[in-house]
Amino acid sequence: MAWLIGCGSTTQQVVTKVEIHKVRIPQELLNLSPLEKPHANNELDILNVYSLLFYKYRQCEIQINKIKELNDE
Numbered sequence: 001m002a003w004l005i006g007c008g009s010t011t012q013q014v015v016t017k018v019e020i021h022k023v024r025i026p027q028e029l030l031n032l033s034p035l036e037k038p039h040a041n042n043e044l045d046i047l048n049v050y051s052l053l054f055y056k057y058r059q060c061e062i063q064i065n066k067i068k069e070l071n072d073e
């Protein structure tokens with residue numbers, strides 16, 4: 001993945017310096033396991049589904065934060 005960063009010195013939006021930074025992101029941070037369609041027959045099943053969805057959400061959030069940390073290095 002490549003990022004393009006530009007710095008300007010005036011309000012006319014003239015780019016005076018351009019840097020290209022390459023960031024290698026491990027494949028495991030780019031993959032997400034698919035979610036199966038939840039089946040809820042009672043209140044306990046509903047709670048379990050919400051718990052699973054929150055767990056998957058947190059996994060996604062952690063991976064995004066790790067990618068951001070790689071970009072900051």
